[in-house]
Amino acid sequence: MVNRLSDDMGPSLIDPQIFDQQQLLLRCMGNLEVAERCLTRFRQRLEADVEQLQQSATVGDTGEVARLAHFMKGSAATVAATALSQKAHSLECAARDGGTEEIEFDRATREFMNEAERFIEAVARLDENS
Numbered sequence: 716m717v718n719r720l721s722d723d724m725g726p727s728l729i730d731p732q733i734f735d736q737q738q739l740l741l742r743c744m745g746n747l748e749v750a751e752r753c754l755t756r757f758r759q760r761l762e763a764d765v766e767q768l769q770q771s772a773t774v775g776d777t778g779e780v781a782r783l784a785h786f787m788k789g790s791a792a793t794v795a796a797t798a799l800s801q802k803a804h805s806l807e808c809a810a811r812d813g814g815t816e817e818i819e820f821d822r823a824t825r826e827f828m829n830e831a832e833r834f835i836e837a838v839a840r841l842d843e844n845s
Contacts, residue, residue: 729837733830738795757794758838761787765831772824781810784827791834799834802827 729736743750764783771779788803802823809816809823 729841732798733833733837735795735797753794754838757790758835761831762835777810777813781807784810796834799830802830
């Protein structure tokens with residue numbers, strides 16, 4: 716598992732739009748173990764937060780959706796999951812508007828959920844290849 720993010724693996728196993736492995740390594744000062752620990756913890760937390768977000772969105776709790784989206788926006792940016800961070804930002808904005816534009820809120824929720832699933836699947840592929 717320790718070398719799954721390594722430079723010597725050749726080309727990235729993951730589309731950098733989903734997750735930029737090299738950027739995460741830079742943020743962790745090249746320490747593979749720290750980078751992998753951050754990535755694993757984020758993925759685990761993301762899975763739980765996505766479930767909570769889905770429940771909150773279903774019952775129309777836009778305040779909780781905004782809170783969760785804000786947290787995930789920052790966390791995703793930290794681990795170089797740029798697309799996920801951007802989708803979380805869009806969802807946070809739609810939720811902060813109180814869901815007044817229901818179509819926009821639903822679209823932002825759906826797009827965030829799709830991107831979260833892509834990220835989780837991509838990290839799972841990394842685990843399989845380690």
